[in-house]
Amino acid sequence: MATLSIAEPNMKNLLVLGAGTAGTMVVNKLRPLLSEQEWAITIVDQDTEHHYQAGYLFIPFGIYEPEDVVKPKKQFIPDRVRMLIAGVERIDPETSHVHLDDGTVLEYDQLVIASGTVARPDQTPGMQGDEWRKSIHDFYTLEGATALAEKLGTWEGGRLVVHITEMPIKCPVAPLEFSFLADAYFRSKGMRDRVEIVYVTPLDGAFTKPVASKQLGGMLEEREIAVETDFYVERIDDEAKALVSYDEREIPFDLLVTVPLNMGAEFVARSGMGDELNYVPVDPGTFLSTSWDNVFAIGDAANLPTSKAGSVAHFAVELFTDNFLRHIRGETMTDLFDGHANCFVESGDGKALLIDFNYDVQPLPGKYPFPVVGPFSLLEETTMNHFGKLAFKWIYWNALLPGRDLPLPALMSMAGKKEVPV
């Protein structure tokens, strides 16, 4: 087996697995802060394309085209970072080596696992059978979102079921947004009366946190979208076209738009480093592995009790940078992450809501980022929020991925928020 030497023998190696939102930001933030004489940085990814995944939502409705959400990964990786396109076979955390699927073996001093989470339709019986991409669709991949755009364009109506297989999922508000946008889309086509929309969730309400769940649940009701809660799918009967739950409830559909089970990378499981869903157990404040002192996991790859979303990865990397510098100097990591998440929730008809929350504080109404003046409104549908959501695509490509500082605090702030009795 070949060991690829990319550093001088007296240099240290930082190895980042995954060049998605979190991994790309990590190398952009750390390269200027780590001496090039002392540290070599390598980033590994199996794909050459970077996808703005938050944009998938708009593709089925013809608001974005596939080319809006794809750029070459290489464009976002700094020159002084070595990028390798390869799959990861496994990590050997005991000897600090990573085996790539082309036989290359990489040694590391510090490892950052940023391999995200992916949709796994293969994990639910009947999902990926004869009806896959016919009457059963998803929008969590570019192929899925594109196929769904084609389907919606010619669909004549019937029972549309929007479904979440199991939590946690990437961007937990996306299926709600999909439902709101579907309602607006069918209204604009003059066919809403021919479409019944049902929202099926394993949660006990529209969302995970009480105040937002009430608000979002009310919005489903206003749009005459029926909600089926506490629904754990066991299988899909693709002949009868029905979701079947473990407690034997059946929900028939003409068109199913499902969010398949989300799981972390298989190499995490092969390396014996993951939980049941292949997420890496880490300290929720520092992202340091609970088992190895030179392994971090950041973004969706980690088992953090917060949303799996680009905004979380962004705030997390902001805090991680200084902590990492302390860690390699042998100091205590002092900037602890609070689980800060922040999502625009597209609600149709050119409006959106914004939610801002963390491990301990649920989404509350108010203004963001500044009290009174906003300009964004929390938990309230406004046109300004919608523009914020659309503007975010530009910010993502041009400021966030390259690691430029955004004028938003990494930790959540209570300024501008109003307490609400539940």
Added chain:
Amino acid sequence: MSLATLAGQEIHVDDEGFMTEFDEWSEDLAGRLATNIGIDLTGRHMEVLRFLRKDYEAEGETPTLRRVATAGGYPTKELFTLFPKKPAKKMAYVAGLPKPVGCV
């Protein structure tokens, strides 16, 4: 956080009734908690509850439904029969553990 009295014993519970003190739980108490939510405990229920308690002690958090099924080896379908409708929540309640964080 408040105090409740169950089977003549004072226990600490949160505002949804989940016990908050790991050591206040006993198998006797489990029977009473189960009755509160309409479940008659069997030996099989107790097996599952013991797994939940042991796993919580080791991991520091209430196991998810998936974890009870995969790490514990109790099929999901059976968990829905033993603890109908909301098994994750009901198992945690009867096992005297915090409400599962579930999700975010």
